[in-house]
Amino acid sequence: MNLKATLILLVVFALALAAYLLTRGSTSSTTGTGNTTDNNTQASGPILSTSDLGPALSRITFVLGEDGVRLELARIDGRWRVTKPHDFPADTQAVDELLTLLGNLRGFKSSQPLSPFPDQSSLALSIDNKVIELRLAKRQGSGRAGLTLVNGSDESHFDADDTLHDLIDQFDQTAFFARKIDTPLITAIGRITFTAEGGESLLIQDAGQWWIGQGADRQRAWDRGIAGQPGVNDYFHLLNTLAVYEHQPYDKSAGLAQFGLERPLIRVRLAPLDVSPDQLDTITEIRVGVPADPTDQLRYVSYAKASAPSPAVFTIPTAYALALGQPATSFRDPRITATARTLIQSLTLSAPNQPERVISFKQDGSGLYAVGDEAPIALDRATCSTFLDRLTAPQALGYFTEPADQLSLILRVRLDKRLGQAAEQFAIYQDPATTAEKPTVLVRREAEPVALRIDRSVIEPMLNPNLLAQ
Numbered sequence: 001m002n003l004k005a006t007l008i009l010l011v012v013f014a015l016a017l018a019a020y021l022l023t024r025g026s027t028s029s030t031t032g033t034g035n036t037t038d039n040n041t042q043a044s045g046p047i048l049s050t051s052d053l054g055p056a057l058s059r060i061t062f063v064l065g066e067d068g069v070r071l072e073l074a075r076i077d078g079r080w081r082v083t084k085p086h087d088f089p090a091d092t093q094a095v096d097e098l099l100t101l102l103g104n105l106r107g108f109k110s111s112q113p114l115s116p117f118p119d120q121s122s123l124a125l126s127i128d129n130k131v132i133e134l135r136l137a138k139r140q141g142s143g144r145a146g147l148t149l150v151n152g153s154d155e156s157h158f159d160a161d162d163t164l165h166d167l168i169d170q171f172d173q174t175a176f177f178a179r180k181i182d183t184p185l186i187t188a189i190g191r192i193t194f195t196a197e198g199g200e201s202l203l204i205q206d207a208g209q210w211w212i213g214q215g216a217d218r219q220r221a222w223d224r225g226i227a228g229q230p231g232v233n234d235y236f237h238l239l240n241t242l243a244v245y246e247h248q249p250y251d252k253s254a255g256l257a258q259f260g261l262e263r264p265l266i267r268v269r270l271a272p273l274d275v276s277p278d279q280l281d282t283i284t285e286i287r288v289g290v291p292a293d294p295t296d297q298l299r300y301v302s303y304a305k306a307s308a309p310s311p312a313v314f315t316i317p318t319a320y321a322l323a324l325g326q327p328a329t330s331f332r333d334p335r336i337t338a339t340a341r342t343l344i345q346s347l348t349l350s351a352p353n354q355p356e357r358v359i360s361f362k363q364d365g366s367g368l369y370a371v372g373d374e375a376p377i378a379l380d381r382a383t384c385s386t387f388l389d390r391l392t393a394p395q396a397l398g399y400f401t402e403p404a405d406q407l408s409l410i411l412r413v414r415l416d417k418r419l420g421q422a423a424e425q426f427a428i429y430q431d432p433a434t435t436a437e438k439p440t441v442l443v444r445r446e447a448e449p450v451a452l453r454i455d456r457s458v459i460e461p462m463l464n465p466n467l468l469a470q
Contacts, residue, residue, distance in 0.1 A: 047105045047134070047158055052127055059126035060098070064171060071173040079184065082176055086312030087304055089178040098176075101167065105134075107158030121168050134164060174247040177312070181242045181303065185284060189236075190273025194327050196266045201328035203232060205273055212328045219399075219450040222333040229394065232331050238323055245315040248300065252310045259300035259313055260289030266325035269306060280307035287311075288321045334396035334452065336443055336459075337424055339417055341368075341388040348414040349462055359462075361388070383461070390458045398453040400442050404429060407442065411462060428459055 062071040072084035073095060080090035102125075122135040192203040202213050203221060210221035210232045225231035248259065256262045264287035271283045285306040288299060299321035304311030337344075346360040361370050361384070370384040407429040415424040425446040431453060434440045441459060444451040 045106065045109070046103070047107050047160060048102055048125075048132070050103065052125060052132060053099050053103050056128045057099075057125055058128075059124075060095075061124040061126075062168070062171060062173070063122045063124065064168060065121060070171070071176060073176060077184075082173075082312075085173070086310065087308065088312045089180070089182045090176050091178045094176045098167075101163060102134075105160065105163055107160030110157050110159050123164070123168070136165060136168065174249070177244070177247045177314075179244045181239050181244075181286075182284075183240050186236050186239050186270070188272050189270045191269075191271040191275070191277070192235075192328070193269040193271070193277070194266075194325070195268075196325045196327060199327070203328045203331060210331070212332050216449050219448050220333045220338070220445065221328075221331040222335075225331070226394065229334070230326060230330060235326065235331070238320070242320055243317060244301075245317070248313040248315060250313060256287075256289070256302065256311075256313065257292060259302070260291045261287045261300060261302050261311075261313065262289075264289045264302075266321070268324060281305060283307075285311070286324060288324055332399070332450075334394040336391055336395060336426060336445070336452065336454065337415055339392065339415065339421075339424065341392045343417050343419065343421065344388060344392075345416045345418045347462060348416065350412040350414075352409055387461045395454050395458050396452040397440060397455060400431070400451040400453055401449075404442075404444055404449070404451060407432075410441065411459075413462060428462070 058075050060073040061069060064070045069084055071082065073080055073090055074083045075081075080092060080095045082088045082090050122133050124131055124133045190205040194201045194203075202217075204211055204214065210223065212219045212221050222229070222231040224233050250256075250258065266286075266288040268286040269277075269283050270286070271277065271279075275282050277283070283306040285302075285304060287302045289302070291298065291300065297318075298315050299318045300313055301316050301321065301324075302311040302313050342363075344361055346358055349357045349359070357372070359370055359372055361368060363369070367381060368385055368388070369381045404427075409427060409429055411428040413426055413428065415426075417423065427444050429442040429444065429451070431440045431442045433453070434456070439456040440453050441456050442451040443454050443459070
C-alpha cells in the first residue's frame with residue numbers, strides 16, 4: 001500500500017471516529033421526549049413501581065399547604081374509604097384513576113439537591129407499614145419545579161413531569177366521595193332507631209326476623225311491603241340507591257346549623273346486630289336537616305359515625321329525605337300470617353268450652369281444597385281459596401295497643417305448615433270498637449302484645465267452619 005492510500009484511510013477513520021463521538025454526545029444529552037438532562041441526571045423512568053400501587057397499598061394521604069391533611073383514603077376490608085376529613089365510602093373509579101396516574105408518573109432521577117416548597121404539599125403512600133412520600137419541591141437556584149421521592153431512609157430526587165403538580169394544583173377532595181351510601185355497612189345492620197317530631201321508634205332484628213320495638217311494643221315488621229306500605233328490605237333498598245347530589249364543604253367552627261342539622265328534622269341510627277346503643281363508635285347516624293335559610297329548598301343529609309364531631313354533609317333529593325323519615329311503625333306487617341297460602345297445612349281451632357276442631361288443606365289436579373276433621377264434610381274449593389287469600393294478604397284495619405287481659409277470647413288458632421316449618425299461633429278476641437255496620441275482631445299474634453283490628457268476615461270461616469261446606 002502506498003503513502004497516498006494510507007493517508008486516505010487515516011482521513012476516513014478520523015471522520016468516522018468524529019461522527020461516532022458526535023452521535024454519542026447527542027444521545028447522552030437528550031431523551032426520547034427531547035428533554036435535556038445534566039451530568040447528574042440518569043435515564044428517564046417510572047417513579048413508582050407496580051408493587052407500590054398494588055394490594056399492599058393501604059393508605060393514600062394528600063397534604064396540601066399550611067392547612068395540613070386535606071384528604072386521606074384507606075383500604076378497609078378490600079374497599080377504599082375516605083377517612084379524612086370525613087368517614088364515607090370512596091368513589092372506586094376516582095381512586096382507580098388516581099392509581100393509574102401515579103403508575104404513569106415519570107421523571108429523571110437526579111442527584112442535584114432540591115429544596116421543598118414553603119407549603120410542603122405532598123402525597124404519601126402507605127405500603128405494608130412503609131411510607132413513600134411524593135413531595136413537591138424546586139431546584140435550588142433554578143426555580144424549576146421538581147419532585148422529591150422519599151422512601152424510608154433512602155431519599156431520591158426526580159425532575160418529574162407536571163402531572164403530579166397539576167393534580168395537586170387542581171385537587172378537589174369531593175371527587176373521591178362516592179355517590180351512594182355505604183352498602184356493605186347496611187347489610188350488617190341489626191338495629192334502626194328513628195327519631196322524628198320528638199318521638200322515637202325502633203326496628204330490631206331477632207333470629208332473622210325484623211320486629212318493631214321491644215317488650216310491650218313488640219310487633220312483627222314486614223320484610224317486603226307493597227305500594228304505599230314499605231317493608232324493611234324496601235328501606236334498605238332506598239339507602240342502597242340513595243343518590244348523593246353534592247358534597248358540602250363547611251367551616252367546622254360554624255357547625256352544622258347552616259344545614260339545619262344541629263336540630264335535625266329526622267335522625268336515623270343504624271347499629272350492628274350485637275351492639276349496645278351507647279357504643280357510638282360502631283353506630284352510623286343519618287340526619288336530615290331543613291336549612292336555616294327559608295329560601296333554601298335543598299335537603300341536606302349528614303352521614304357519619306354517631307360520635308363524629310364533623311360529619312360529611314351531602315345534598316340529596318327531597319323525595320329521598322322524606323322517605324328516610326319513616327317511623328318504625330310504618331313497617332309493621334298487617335297480615336295475620338306471613339306464611340304463603342300454599343304452605344298452610346292445617347288450622348287447629350280451640351274455642352272456649354268447645355271441642356277442638358281441625359281444618360286441613362290439600363291439593364289435587366283441580367287445585368286447593370279443604371277437609372274437616374268430621375269427615376265426610378266436603379268444603380267448597382272457591383270459598384276455601386278465597387279464605388286463604390284473605391288470611392295471608394294485608395288485612396289490618398287498625399291496631400289495638402292496650403293490654404289484652406280484659407278482652408273476651410273467641411278462638412285460639414294454631415297454624416301448622418308444610419315442609420316441617422314451625423307452627424304459628426294467634427288468638428281472636430272480641431273488639432270493643434266493633435259496630436253492626438262494621439263488625440271487627442282483634443287478632444293478636446303469638447309473642448306480640450299489639451293486636452290487629454280485622455274485618456270479621458276474614459276469619460268467619462274459622463269461627464264457623466260449616467260456612468265453607470257446599
